Amino acid sequence: MQIRLNPFVDDCPECGFDIRVWDVPDAIRTIRYARDLVALACESMDPALLDAQIGDLPSIADHVESLTDVLRSTRNMIMRTNEDDRHDSSLQSILDTVHHEATATGNALRNLTSAELDAALPDADTGHETVELAIRHLAHAVLHQQAAIGRTRRSLGDALTIGVGEVIQVSGSGGGLPKTPLLTARVDKSGVVGDRQASRRHHGAPFQALCLFSAEVIEDFAAQGHPITYGSAGENVTIRGLKWAGMRAGAELQIGDVLCRLTAPAVPCSQNAPWFTDGDFTRLSHDKHPGHSRWYASVITGGAINPGDPVHGL
Structure with missing residues (x-):
């Protein structure tokens, strides 16, 4: 299932993201940590839950693949590249893809100059003007999908039981x-x-x-x-x-x-x-x-x- 996540949201009621408390270094660090944040949300999970769905709601695999798509497409937009997408089936292969996309994106973004950060984003459809804003919103995509994995596990009966x-x-x-x-x-x-x-x-x-x-x-x-x-x-x-x-x-x-x-x-x-x-x-x-x-x-x-x-x- 293709999830149409719009990361370009300044204040997200679903995951709590608020762009006002994010700066570029924190955002890039979060992007580079994306693989671990996703893996931690899937820790000790029954592998059968990866593709499980309730009705038309997205699966955990859908949420993770959506994140890799957003990382790749935003990096392509900022860096003016055109890397193809990758689709995987097992949790490990999906996490490997997240690691690839997060590392490639983080490495590319942390080398941008101040002038490049202030440059107009080369896609008018986003409604945002600068590369710097796009980077901060990528951190939103990472944390939004981690939150979605947590909610999906709970919906599938794998709730937190800590008393x-x-x-x-x-x-x-x-x-x-x-x-x-x-x-x-x-x-x-x-x-x-x-x-x-x-x-x-x-x-x-x-x-x-x-x-x-x-x-x-x-x-x-x-x-x-x-x-x-x-x-x-x-x-x-x-x-x-x-x-x-x-x-x-x-x-x-x-x-x-x-x-x-x-x-x-x-x-x-x-x-x-x-x-x-x-x-x-x-x-x-x-x-x-x-x-x-x-x-x-x-x-x-x-x-x-x-x-x-x-x-x-x-």
């Missing part, structure tokens, strides 16, 4: 770790208002607006003698009661007033070494220790998050 949790602490900082407790967190599409990252190279994109972590995982580390506590690892929201190993990208969470969508596990770095007696921060790695990672989330609807607020998957 109901409670916010234990909300945290923020002016940059760096640890983050310290806040009485309340005001959240918008950029994340916790007033919270900052010391480095934006790998952090702070809108798909990383919130960082969530499990109180039980933190307490288990502390019980082993590691000097870690709530907020140490940089999470904004510390949650007790959820089945943390069941968290997955593309799923939505209601946290207090805030509706958010899980996008990716946070990749640990050396800034987290002080919280472990031997400095082994890879204990926080999703790849090495599933169920022990922090999770990033994008914000669909902002609001307030307070200690004691309920948390549940949708």
Whole structure:
């Protein structure tokens, strides 16, 4: 099934995309990460669900192929090339195609000059004027289809089953770790208002607006003698009661007033070494220790998050 996704939308009520909080570096980083964002949304999925449909609704394969088409066609438009499309059947081959398109697109876009970014987009049908806007809207295409995969899995009966949790602490900082407790967190599409990252190279994109972590995982580390506590690892929201190993990208969470969508596990770095007696921060790695990672989330609807607020998957 061919999906006619129009990525040229400034404010998307379906996935929460808001062009006002996106810049070009964040957008290109998101585009280059597209394969992983899609793969994470399909993690632990029954392969039979890939092509399953309910009525005339698109399948998960349709959503992924739509993303590859948008990446390719927009790159062709910007770079004035004419690469042919590719259609695949298995999940691995589809992900390989996403990887090819995302890498090729990201590599081409990150080398554009300021003048090229400001140039008119060579397709009047889009209704947008510059290449820079097209790049930001490509980030929308990536996250929109990740969200669509999550919704489709839920519609097919593969819903998130993590129980109901409670916010234990909300945290923020002016940059760096640890983050310290806040009485309340005001959240918008950029994340916790007033919270900052010391480095934006790998952090702070809108798909990383919130960082969530499990109180039980933190307490288990502390019980082993590691000097870690709530907020140490940089999470904004510390949650007790959820089945943390069941968290997955593309799923939505209601946290207090805030509706958010899980996008990716946070990749640990050396800034987290002080919280472990031997400095082994890879204990926080999703790849090495599933169920022990922090999770990033994008914000669909902002609001307030307070200690004691309920948390549940949708």
